[in-house]
Structures are given as C-alpha cells and as structure tokens.
Amino acid sequence: MTTVILVRHGRTTANADGSLAGHQPVGLDDTGQLQAKAAGERLAGVPIAAVVTSPLARCRETLALALPDVEPQVDPRLVECGYGDWEGQQLAKLSKDPLWKVVQQHPSAATFPGGERLAAMSARAVEAVREWDARIGAQHGPDALWLACSHGDVIKAIVADALGVHLDLFQRIMVEPASLTVINYTPLRPFVVRLNDTGAPLSALVPRGRKRRRRSTRDSDAAVGGGAGTPGT
Template identity: 65%
Template sequence: MATVLLLRHGRTTANASGELAGRRPVELDDTGRAQASRVAARLDGLPLAAVVSSPLIRCRQTVGLAVPGAEPVLDEGLTECGYGDWEGRPLKELAQEPLWQVVQHHPSAVVFPNGESMAAMSARAVEAIRSWDAKITAEHGADAVWLACGHGDVIKAIVADALGLHLDQFQRIVADPASITAIRYTAGRPFVVRLNETGELGSLVPPKIDGRERAAESDAAVGGGAGGGV
C-alpha cells in the first residue's frame, strides 16, 4: 500500500493566542507561514502522487507554501472536529469546564455542545485516509507517497487507529504545527514510520507555563495546541 504523510497546518493566530480555532476561518500567523515554508524544503525531491487537504483556510495556506504548485483535493473528512460552542474560546477558560476532563480521559464519550462527537470525528477522518490510500495505491502503485493536510486532533485520531489504540488513548499522541507523521498501510496492519517529525529540535522545548498552570501541564491541548519552541 502507499505511504501517507500527515501534515498538520502551521501555527495560526488562534494557536498563538491560546484560543480553540475549531472550524472558524483562522489563518496562519507569521510563524505558521515560516513553518509551512520550511516543510517545502523537507519535501523537496519527493514525488507526491496526490495532495489532499482539509478545506479550512489554514490547511490550504499550509499546502500552498509546503507544496508550491500543488492542486489539493479538498476533503471534508479531514476537516477540524466540530467543537460547537467551544469554538473561539480560550483554552484556559475551557479547562475549567467539567467536559474538559472527559476530553482528557474519556474522549470517546465526548459530544461537544452543539457540535460533533470525538468518536464521529475519528471515524470520518480514518475513513477518509484509508479510502484515499486505497485509491492512490490502486492508481499509482504500492510505492506511491501522498500527502494529507489536516488538524491536530484529526491527525492524532488517525494515528491512534493506526497504532491499534482506543480513542481514549489518543491524547497521548502529539501533532505539532507543521509536523509530519507518516503511515504505511498494508494488508496485515498499518506501520507508523514517522511521528510528529518537524525537522528540528526546537519544538521539543516545552512552552513556558506559570505556576497557576503547572498543575494542568499534563493535559493535552484540545485542537492540538501551538507546539513548543519555534
């Protein structure tokens, strides 16, 4: 089967301000554009059989910089989770909601108010990736490499499925802005051959947090967060 490169969009203005972007038309900030441009160098010389993207503008902007000249196919299956009433709110504020702890520890049970369930998000994202992978393999062969640009929680859900993990374990996975995760699907099982690869080590530096937030540092940032050092 083909190999898919899962590219998370670059940092956005919402990532930088600590807000949950959701499906709002939030765009890349200067850092995000620089991150996406650096992806182009990492992909240089790699023949991509196809480029598929979430329809949200931050992913389209990322693809435009990371794969110049590409004409991505937009797939709603890769769009951000529908966070409903949570969209646009600060993560610090959301962390005080009772639902936050369910998101952290039992995401398979989460249905966002006036939004989507995390289980539904996972199911449609996994279906989209597996369907595209089968199609590209049939058309271009088992050695084909293709790219899909999406969002933090979406990519984490796809990776959890590939690793055979229950969705309740997906918060243990990290997908930083402009990171690449590679999965090769086979008849027997998927292989995760790269995970959260950014091409540099600065992103391993944890973001600074003050004493009031220290107790919650083990929580996963809903939506994927802004990553570490840039």
C-alpha cells in the same frame, strides 16, 4: 504498501492567542507561514502522487506555501473536529468546563455542545485516509506516496487507529503545527514510520526563561485542537 504523509497546518493566529479555532476561517500567523515553507523544503524532491486537504483556510494556506505548484483535492472528512459552542473561546476558560475532563480522560464519550462527537470525527477521518490510500494504491501502485493536510486532533485520531489503540488514549499523542507524520499502510497492518516530526533540534525541548513552579495535574492535559507547538521550534 502505500504511504501517507500527514501534515498539520502551520501555527495560526488562534494557536498563538490560546483560543480554539475549530471551523473558524483563521489564517497562519508569521510563525505559521515560516513553518509551512520549512515543511515544503523538507518535502522537496519527494514524489507525491496526490495531495488531499481539509477544506479550512489554514490547511489550504499551508499547502499553498509548502507546495505552491500542487492543486490539492479537498475532502471534508479531513476537516477539524466540530467543537460547536467551544469554538473561538480561550482554552484557559474551557479547561474549567466539566466537559474538559471528559475530553482529556474519556474522549470517546465526549460530545461538544452544538458540535461533533470526538468518536465521529475519528471515524470519518480514518475512513477518509483509508479510502484515499486504497484509491491511490490502485492508481499508482503499492509504493506510492501521498500527502494529506489536516488538523491536530484529526491526525492524532488517525495515528491512534494506525497504532491499534483506543481513542481514549489519543490524548497521549502530540501533533505540532507543520509537523509531518508518516504512516505506511500494508495489507495486514499500518506502520507509523514518523510521528510529529518537525525537524527541530532537541535543544527545542529545553524550557526557556521559565521560573520553577510546582507541577500540577494541568501538566497532564493535552492541548485540545493540537496547541501552538513547543516553544522555540
């Protein structure tokens, strides 16, 4: 019954300015650095058998701040989805692209121009987590805890697999910057123990300083790439 703690990297400069980073070497902004340190405080004292990470700089920076005494192992299968021509563009602009509706409503059919299929991203990420889980369980026993640092859409895909739901439903899942998601893998089925846990008080859910506006279908869109998180957290 090995358990993985999935950590999304802290908020980045791309998250803050509303652009889609993809594989670009963006770093954490000031808020993201604080989030990473706070995640490290929450992980203090947890006996982690192994730490695995995406190769991208924002994940490495998050771990360096959260777990400075740990040398993570890199697995390229945990890298962010390859958004191809979408990388570096503003999400507001991308939301007008016809592909946006496919990404929102039928992501298993979405292929980014010059990039990766969301279904392929899901398959390699799930394969990586399940392979590492089996390996760590064999080395450290069934009660071992281990940690993987990755990206919003990647973690959402792993959670969807653990819940036994189709990839087309993964946009209903939220994974905010520096959040912790915990999955316990057993011989017969996984159990999602925690999801998108930032440790933030529920007061963070209350809108701040927003004028009343008419709701639109855009309110139902998921943040491609994971987004910048809930304001005020």
